[in-house]
Amino acid sequence: MDIEEYENFKNKHLQHPITFLTEENLDKLEDHCRKAIHYERGVEHQVVLELLERYKEFLTEREEDKKKIEELEDENRVQKHQIMQVFDRGYIHKDKIREIINNRKERLLKGKKTYTNKIRINELNMISKLLEDK
Structure with a gap:
């Protein structure tokens, strides 16, 4: 890697540091900080470790939110389908x-x-529009 490539790489990851954080990089950074704390007693390493832990918590919360959203979307599809069936049959x-x-x-x-409530409201608005069309 020459100097120009290095500068481009550095600039890219300084602008978007999250893209550089892979599972492997996070683990390496965590190991390095734990060793540095043990040998150097560095406060900055403790801060980095705390930030890493918060970032990992953020990632798990994000995954949980994605799962909840998928479940809600499935639930809303079923509700929408049931409402339209009832309407189509004239009950x-x-x-x-x-x-x-x-x-x-x-x-x-x-x-x-x-x-999640915004998603539900959007689904209800879509159902309302379908009713207006019929």
Whole structure:
């Protein structure tokens, strides 16, 4: 690697340091910091270790959130399908379905402002639009 390639590499990873953090790099950095703390008693190494732990917690929370979102999307697809089946068969009047959807949206809007609630509200809005089209 020549100087120009090194500078490009360094600039790229200084702008986007997260892309450089792979599982292997994190483990190496963690091992290095643990050894450095043991031998040097360096405070900066303790800070890096704490940041690594927080980053790992962030990654696990992110994975859990992705799983929750996928589950909610599946759940919303089922609800949407069931509502449309009921509507297509004519079991419930269109106005009653609108009322149910609006009540559900109001409860979601009154609740916490979470990403999952936004997904649910978007799904309910899509169902409302489908009802308007029919």
